[in-house]
Amino acid sequence: MTLSIKKYKYSFPRPGVGSFLLVGILSFIVWANFFNIDQLVRAQGQVIVKDRTQVIQVADGGVLRDLRVSEGEIVHKGQVLALLESERAHAGADEVQNRLAALSISKIRAEAEASEVQPNWGSFQKTHSHLVKTQRELYSQTRMAVLKEISALTEHYKLALEEYKVNERLFDSGDVSRVELMRARRMSIEAEQKINAIWDKYKTDARREIAKIQEEIVSQQSKLQERQSILDHTTLESPVDGIVKSLRVSTLGGVLRQGDELMQISPTNSQVLVEAKVSPADIGLIQIGQPVILKFDAFDYSIFGSWKGELTYISPDTLLEQGPDGRSNTFYRVQVSISDVQNKGSKVEHAHIKPGMMVSLDVLCSQRSVLFYIAKPIVKAFSGALGQR
Numbered sequence: 413m414t415l416s417i418k419k420y421k422y423s424f425p426r427p428g429v430g431s432f433l434l435v436g437i438l439s440f441i442v443w444a445n446f447f448n449i450d451q452l453v454r455a456q457g458q459v460i461v462k463d464r465t466q467v468i469q470v471a472d473g474g475v476l477r478d479l480r481v482s483e484g485e486i487v488h489k490g491q492v493l494a495l496l497e498s499e500r501a502h503a504g505a506d507e508v509q510n511r512l513a514a515l516s517i518s519k520i521r522a523e524a525e526a527s528e529v530q531p532n533w534g535s536f537q538k539t540h541s542h543l544v545k546t547q548r549e550l551y552s553q554t555r556m557a558v559l560k561e562i563s564a565l566t567e568h569y570k571l572a573l574e575e576y577k578v579n580e581r582l583f584d585s586g587d588v589s590r591v592e593l594m595r596a597r598r599m600s601i602e603a604e605q606k607i608n609a610i611w612d613k614y615k616t617d618a619r620r621e622i623a624k625i626q627e628e629i630v631s632q633q634s635k636l637q638e639r640q641s642i643l644d645h646t647t648l649e650s651p652v653d654g655i656v657k658s659l660r661v662s663t664l665g666g667v668l669r670q671g672d673e674l675m676q677i678s679p680t681n682s683q684v685l686v687e688a689k690v691s692p693a694d695i696g697l698i699q700i701g702q703p704v705i706l707k708f709d710a711f712d713y714s715i716f717g718s719w720k721g722e723l724t725y726i727s728p729d730t731l732l733e734q735g736p737d738g739r740s741n742t743f744y745r746v747q748v749s750i751s752d753v754q755n756k757g758s759k760v761e762h763a764h765i766k767p768g769m770m771v772s773l774d775v776l777c778s779q780r781s782v783l784f785y786i787a788k789p790i791v792k793a794f795s796g797a798l799g800q801r
Contacts, residue, residue, distance in 0.1 A: 451777045453697050457688030457748070459708075459769040466652055466677040468493060471645040473670040474501075476661060483659040487650045487677065494648045494674060501643040508636040512629065513540050519625045521547040525554065525618035558614050565607045573600045654679040678767050684750060686721060686771050689743035692730055697777040700726060704748045705774040708765070721748040723775060748773065 474496035481493050517536050524531035531551060533544045654677040661674055668674065686706060690698065706719040725747035735741050750765075 451697065453690065453694045453775040453777055455688040455690050455694075455746070455773045455775070457686045457746075457771045457773050459765055459767050459771060460685050460687045461679050461682040461767050462685055463652065463679045463682040465657075465767070466650075466654065466679065467673055468648055468650075468675045468677060470496070470648075470668040470670065470672045470674060472642045473668055473672070474646060476664055476666045476668060476674075479662060479664065481656050481659075481675075483656055483675075485656045486654075486680070487656055488653050489650055491650045492647060493650055493656075496646040496648070496668070498643060498646040501639065501646055505636065505639040505643050508632055508639050510540075512632050512636065514543050515625050515629050515632065517543045517547050519622060519629070521551045522618045522621040522625060524551065526615050526622060528615075554614075558610060562607055562610055565603060565610070568603045573603075648674065650677055652677060652679045653681050684765055684767070685724075686748040686750065686773065688746050688748070688771070688773050690726075690746050690775075692742055692744065695726070695744050698723060698726065698746070698775050700724060703776045705776065706748065706750065707772040707774075709770040709772065711764075719750055721750040723747075724749045 476494060477497045478495040479493075480495075481487055481491075487493065513536065517533065517540060520531050520533060520536075531548070533548075537544050656675055657678050658676040659674075661668065661672075686704075700723055702723045704721040704723055706721050707713045708716075708719070723746060725745075727745040730742040731745055732740055732742055
C-alpha cells in the first residue's frame with residue numbers, strides 16, 4: 413500500500429495601506445512625544461560696560477586753554493584731560509580769601525575790646541600787615557575816645573563824691589539838711605553809673621560786632637568753597653581707566669558753557685554686559701539665571717560661532733521709548749553677563765568684544781516636545797469651544 417503526502421502552502425494576507433499608515437502615525441506620535449525643541453525668546457541687544465560711559469562735562473563754563481588727549485587715546489584714572497583758563501577763578505578765590513583775612517583781623521580787634529586786653533594779631537602781622545595796621549589804629553582810636561569820655565566823668569564823679577563827704581560832715585554838725593546830703597549822694601552815684609554804662613556799652617558794642625563778623629565769616633567761607641570748586645573744575649581729569657571717544661570740542665580758545673559735554677570716556681577695566689529689550693509679551697517666559705546664546709553681528713556666526721551668557725537682570729517695570737515712526741514702544745530691559753570661563757575655546761576672544769557692538773540674543777526658556785506644539789492649537793480651540801457664555 414502506497415501513502416502519498418500532499419504539501420499545502422499557507423500564505424499570510426498582505427498588509428494593506430491602512431496598516432502602514434497606522435504604524436507611521438503611531439511612530440510619529442512616539443517620536444513627537446520624546447523629541448524636544450528649545451523654547452526661545454529672541455531679542456536684539458548691544459554690548460555695554462557695567463560702569464557705563466563716563467561723560468566729561470564742564471561744571472562752570474570757561475575757555476578751553478589746553479587739550480591733552482585725542483579721540484581713541486587710552487587714558488588712566490586721574491590723568492589730566494584738559495585745562496580751562498583759570499585766571500578769573502583764581503581772582504575770585506583770592507578776593508574771598510582776602511575778605512576772610514580782613515574779617516578775622518577785625519574779629520581779633522573786637523574780641524580784645526570785649527575782653528579789655530591787647531589784641532594778638534598772630535601770623536597776620538606778616539601776611540596782612542596793612543590790614544593789621546588799620547585795625548590797630550581803629551582799636552587805639554576807639555579805646556582813646558572811651559577813655560577820654562570816662563576821664564571827664566571820673567573828674568565829675570570825684571567832685572560829686574567830695575561834695576558828698578563835705579555835706580556829710582556838715583550834716584553831722586547840723587549845718588546842712590538831710591535833703592542836701594541825699595542830693596549830693598545821688599549825684600555821686602549817678603556819676604559812677606555813667607562811667608560803668610560807658611564801659612558796658614563799649615563791651616556790648618564789641619560783642620555785637622563779633623557776632624556780626626562771625627556771621628559774615630561763615631558766609632564768606634561758604635563762598636570760598638564755591639570759588640575753590642570753580643577753580644578745581646578748571647582742571648578736567650579722567651574718573652576711570654578708559655578710551656576717549658566722542659571728543660566734542662577740540663578748538664583751543666573755544667568757549668564752553670556750564671554743563672557742556674567735552675568728551676566721553678569708555679571704561680576699559682569694567683565688566684562687559686549685553687543689554688537688550690524684551691517685548692512684554694515674552695516677559696512671562698524668561699527669568700534670571702536662564703542661559704543665553706549670543707551672536708555678535710560683527711562676527712559671522714557660521715565662522716566664529718556664538719557665545720554663552722546668563723540672564724542677570726530684568727527691569728522691574730516696562731520702559732517707554734519713542735520709535736523712529738513717532739510711536740511709543742514699551743519694553744523690559746534685560747542684561748546678560750558673559751565671562752571667559754563660559755566661553756573658553758571660543759573663536760571670538762573677550763578682548764575683541766567692544767562696547768556698542770550689536771548682538772542677537774536667544775534666551776533658552778525651556779524645552780517642549782513636538783507633540784506639545786502639534787496639540788497646542790487643538791487644545792486651545794477645544795478650551796474655547798467648550799466654554800459657554
